[in-house]
Structure formats: structure tokens, C-alpha cells
Amino acid sequence: MPLKKSISGFRGTIGGKAGTNLTPEDIVSNVAGYGAWLKESGAKPVVVIGRDGRPSGPVVKALTAATLQSVGIDVIDCDFATTPTVEVCVTRHEAGGGIILSASHNPKEYNALKLLNDKGEFISAAAGARLMEIAAAGDIEYATVDELGSLTTDGTALQYHVDLVLNHPLVNVEAIRAKGFRIVLDAVNSVGALAIPALCRALDVTCETLNGELNGEFAHDPEPLPKNMTQLLERMQESEADLGVAVDPDVDRLALVGPGGTWIGEEYTLATVADYVLRHTPGPVVSNLSSSRVVADIAKRYGQEYHASAVGEVNVVAKMKEVGAAIGGEGNGGIIDPQLHYGRDSLIGLALVLSHLATSGKGINDLRASYPDYEMIKDKKAVSDDYDLASAFVRVEQKFSDVPANKVDGLKLDFPDGWVHLRASNTEPIVRVYAEAPTVARAQELAQAVMAEL
Template sequence: MSLMVSVSGLRGIVGESLTPNVLLKYSTAFALHLKSKSISPKIVIGRDSRPTGKTIQAFIQATFQQLGCNIVDIGIVPTPTVALAIQNECADGGIVVTASHNPIQWNALKFLNHLGEFVTPEESQNIYSIAENTTHTLQSSNSWHAFGMCVQIQTYLDFHIQKILHLPLIHSNIIKSQHLSVLIDAVNGAGSEIIPMLCEQLGVHSIVRIACNPHKIFPRNPEPIEENLIETSSLVKHYGVDLGIVVDPDADRVCFICEDGSLFGEEYSLVACADFVLSKKAGAVVNNLSSSRALLDVATKHHSTVYSSKVGEANVVALMKKTHAVIGGEGSGGIILPELHYGRDAMVGTALFLQAFAEWRIASKNTTPNTIPSLSLFKKTFPEYHIAKAKTHLSPNTDIKSQLEKIKQTCYGMDIIETDGLKIYFDSGWVHLRSSNTEPIIRIYAEGKTKTEAERIVHEFEKKLSL
């Protein structure tokens, strides 16, 4: 079945693996987990724009209230907005009804703790233990007079924006001075309103909105990767804007498109933001094992250290806290700025990127006045690497460990890391093979100095997996 259960929550195909019984089981477990710490827990709930989201939210919300939990419903909002709302409401936890980048037939429950962060491995283990105990999950609800209450608050998009505008690194007057024009593709997701609002308040001169209606369905596969952005890239060039901004359905990932329609690259979202932050303040940087070497090169330039965690936001955050990192994230376009909160946030990523680009444009005009300071030229200021990605779908009986062990035996003498699947280093690059936390697949990421080299490595290991 397609139900995926991980440290951050569960996701599945609605009506196939994400059924009413599954929703009841895990929402009850989450409520009982919180009730072990508070008699009447306060839970913040938000969701993305999927057609199934409203019904699923109503279902789990009714479960919470019957178990005596009080609800703060903040509507269709990005995942990081829920995180900030939990902090501001002093809530005991939160749930986001979103399957993130997965196709529209999927949905999910993301569990957040009282810090507004994904639950820790220990917390998730407790939730799942409760879920498997039918004595707990099938217990009757509270008496009618002990039902929880629900309040609706529709102001958290603006709250999120104001928190970003007040960051010391963000100066909207500098961005405004560049008269930037942008195209925004929010795939009709939870970023449809907040990304344009943020750009306006950051001083962006003109905005072209593409798929920014949260009441419509996704117009394409929602994962913001090259193969899904062909039309968006052509529209960036067609409208003659300075850059394109693309987010996934729950707006925790962001990638940028250059004025000529080429991708700045989701990997380079973190690279550019980290370079900017490290130019202003010293500290460590954290990414995951599937991220580009370009971040290491940039950090070395600033005399900073890069630490790499297992893939997954919770893993990145744990290592960021341990190393007191000033910025971190994942190569998929997830930017984490601890100064705002410990979570991937497309909005703060957009603000940092626009600030970095605006300051570079000003400096570039002063040093090379006869050159147009475009985003494609900005991209060339960073080390050049290319990443290729592939997926291998799994059958129910696939023994992933034995497959990876078989591949490891063919790479004798190479530098290998086994903390998260299998990462193998070559003279010209690396490959990372691991089972996905969000889909029943093995992901293959490879990096090389050229696109051809990266694709060659991916194809080589696709063949090895198929043998």
C-alpha cells in the first residue's frame, strides 16, 4: 500500500491508503500524545489547497474536539506559517494537512510539537505506539460538556510576512531600489496569496501571477523540479521579468528561474541564501547528504563549516541546533533560518534571495556598469555543479538493504557513507541512493561538474538497481 509513515507524519493516496480509519487512528494517537502533557491541549491546524484537505481537516478536527482538544484553525496556509502560529499561540502542537510536493491524489498529516517544529523521533515513536494500541485509539470520546472549542484566525499570513520584514538581514528599501519584476508560480497551493503579498511588501516593482488561485486544482505535477517547470520557464522569458519564483503546494520549498528561462536550480536556492547570510554573520551551515558540493565551496570561502545530516527536515534541524548553525536547509529548496524559526520556509528563502540578488545588482552596477546584472549572471558567481535525479519504484517485497549492499560491493575502495542509504564519492562527483520518506521509491541523486556527467552516473546506478 502507499501509506508512508515517517518521523514527520504520515501520507498516502486518499481513498486507497489514507482512509477514514487511518485518519481516526493517527489523529486520536496525536491527541492522546498531547493530552499526556496537558488536560486540554491547544492544537493549531492549517492545510494546503488540495480538494481533499477541507474534508480531512474537518474529520480530524472533530476527533480532536471530541477528545477535549481546543483548536485554532488558521485556514489555507503554508506549513511554516503553522509553525509560527504554534509559537505565537503557545499551543501544545499542530497539524498541517498537506502532502507537500506529492501529486494531487495524495494527502497527509504533518505533526508539529509545541516548538512549532516537526516532532522528534522520540515523540513520533510515542504517537505511533499509541496508534497501534487499539485500547487507546478506540476509546470513547469525552462527554458533550468536555468537548473542545474551535476558533478561526485568518491573520497569520500577514503575521508571517511581518516577522520576515523585521529580520535584521532584510532591507526592503534596497530591494525596492532595483525595480525588480517577478513571475510567481504557486501551483495554486498554499503559497498563492502569501508569496505575492510578501513580494509586494518587499518592494518588488511588478508581479506576474501564474497559478496563484488556491481554489483551483494543481495545473501540473506540483514538485518544483525541472521536468515540471518547462511551461513556467518559458513564461518567465515570455513576460520579460527579472526572475521567476516557484513554490511547492505547502510553500516550504522554493526555486528560482532566470530571466532567460533557465533554472537557477533548487539546489542553488540554499547556496545563494547561505552565501548571503555568511557574508553578514559567522557561523556553521547544515545541509543533508543529498545536497550540492557548491554549499561546501561557498562556506569555505567564508571560513565556515558545513555539516551534513540524513535527509529530512527534522534531521537537519537537530544538527543545526547541535552545531549552532546560522542557516541550513535541504537541496530541494528548503531554507531554514533559525532567526525566524527552525523549519523550511519558502517565504524567508524568497526574502533572503531577493535581498542577496538586489545587493549583488548594486555592487555589479558599480564594478561593471556596462553589463546588465541579470539573474543568470548572478548564478555564474557560484561554483558550477550539476545534479541529476531519478526514482526507482519499489515492489512490496523489495529488500532495499540487500540491494544497496549489492551495489556497495561493486564500489570497493571508494569513499562511502552509510548513515542514510548509500552515498558514494568519486573523483568527479558523487551518487546518493536512499529510500524515500514520502513515496514508495528509491531516490537516486548524482552530482558532477557537468550535466552529462551527473546524468551518466544516475543511469549507471539505475541499471545496477535493476539487475
């Protein structure tokens, strides 16, 4: 994969030539740019770093830490750490920022530098643009020998994160412990193998771990989608466990499986959590435009407002802050609870799901059956590099002029029984097409009707 630079960080495959992949030169130049931006912004010259289980992690971490030190920034190393663990540790240490060394759901040959601000949140578009400008100019002033940054380790980062979850006002620790829950976890050979069992031990939950060797040799495609979860689904068919859980390599996405191998899925993770949170803490709910309508249905059930943001965690967080959301996230299983921190977090997601099960007296399959049924499809349409997408969107909107349209991020049409969302890809000459309806056939029908206008 060519090196991809965006406002939130830098991603690519390990090896190859500089400028085309994520090579040592690319890591050093971009981390130095981040360090220079941090100092220019006046933030405290301290950065928290952590990594997932990828084989390239030790090398990428060493290059990252040494580069930050070389621009005069102190480094606090959490080593193996989930993305949300690094995020909460930025504020714990009152650091100026953080860097997460993880390519999320991408295969093992990938790695990435995910960049945080002093709030432990992904940096803004303006900050990202300025950072890339500094990195591209290459005019970095490195520290003298007496000004080099220090390197310390934080061996208690995970425990700190777990303690935050246990102290969350909506996590009913006593009720969970009293139930004696059993779960099956697919840790996909990454840091979930450390984090989720640690949380379970604290809650007296029995955790059986599949793919628990923390070696980054992912046993399957690491994105927590049904087609990749055959091992977990089969184990849940045989097991008497109350819940199956799948996380991605950096543990910011959470997918659920019910007893008997019932796929609950990523889209219904946020719905399940929102159902529990709104029962106790009324307030607006936010998800992105490509997330399931079921989240809006849950908000309506509790008489609360629903708001849709542009796709991307930074956009969801901005909308949550704007409307004072009680809960939010993304349909990919990313739970954002503002009472903990503004970042997708599978630990708080799991704790809230278990609290819901413990206090409702219902199993996860029963909860899923109580929510509306929707089916989602994801398609794409190839276009030429000079394709006039703006005009195409106008054409689509005119064709469906009687359908409410949202143009915050591409074009989303809200039909009475479903929706279609069109977005330009940031990396390929394609238009991404997402559609949802009560059945797959209806979702496909809606998508094809809209795509015909492209």
C-alpha cells in the same frame, strides 16, 4: 496510493476503503492518536491547524478539528496557510502542537496530516513511534461533553508570518523597496497565491501570478521541477521581470528562474541564500546528503564548516541545532533559517534572495554564473523484498575503498569530481541512486559504476 504512515505524519489518496487510503476513518483514528499522544506528553492541549488549496481540504480540516476537540484539545484554525505559516503560529499561540493538512508536492487526489511539536517543528522519531503505537492500539479516551475542546480562527496568521520575515535582521527591506523588483510567480493553484503576493506587497515588489486561482486544481504536476515549469519558463522568456519563482502547494520549497527563462532551479536556491547569509552571518552550513555539493563549496568560499545530515527535514534541523548552523536546508528548495524558525520556508527564502539581489547589484543569472556548475541525476534499481542491502552496501564500499564514504543515511561515496548516494526506499523494494558531477555524462558514469556492484 496506500495509506502511508511515518514518524512525521499520515499520507494517502482520498477515497476508497479504510486502512488502504486516507479515508475519514483513518483521519479520525490517527488524529485521535496524535491528540492522545499530545496529552500524554504533557504538552498544552492546544493545536494549530492549516491547509493548502486541495479540494479535499475543507473535509479533512473538519474531521481533524472535530476529532481534536473530541479528545479535549482546543483548536486554532488558520484555514488557508502555508506549512511555515502554521509552524510559526504554533509558537505564536504557545500551542502544544500543530497539524498541517497538505500532501506537499503530490497531485490533488492526495492529502496528508503533517504533525508538529510545541516548537512548531516536525515531531521526532521517538515521538512519532509512540504516536503510531497509541493510534494502532485504538485505546483512546474521548472527552466528556463538559471537556470538549474549543474552536477559534486566526485570521491574521499570514500577516504575522510576513511581519516576522520583514523584521528578520538580514532582510534588507529598504534596499528591496528601492529596487522596484518585478517577479513572476507560479503559485500552482494553492496557498502560494496568497502568501507570496502578500510578501511582495509589503516589499513593494510587483508580482505577476500564474495559476493564481486558489482551487487546488493544479495546472501542472505541482513539484517545482524544470519539466513542470514550462509555463513559467516561457513567461520569463517574454517578461522583463527580474526573477521567476515557483513554489509547491504548501510553500516550503522554492525554485528560481532568471530573466530569459534561465533555469536556476531548486538545488541553487540554498546556495544563493547561503552566499548572502554567510556574507553577513558567518557560521556552519547544513544540507542533507542528497543535496548538491555547491552548498559545501559556498561554505568553503567563506571559510565556514559544512555538515551533511540524513535526508529529511527533521534530520537537517537536528544537525543544524547540533552544530549551531547559520543557514541550512535541503536541495529541493527548502530554506531553513534558524533566526526565523526551524522549518523550510519559501517566504524567508524569497526575501533573502531579493536582499541578495538588492545589495549585490547583480542579477540572479549573474549570481548563478558565479557558482560552480553541477548536474544531478536521480535513478533507482529494483531489488527483491529479501535483498540483503546491508551486504550490498559493504560490497560497494569495498569496491571503492579509496573513496571517502558516509554511512549516516545509506551509503554516500565522495569522488574527487562528484558523488553517489544510495538509499533504501521507505515505500518500494528499490534502491534510490543519486549522483552529481560537473556534467550529466560524468554523473551517469559514476552512478552506473556504483550500481553495477548492486
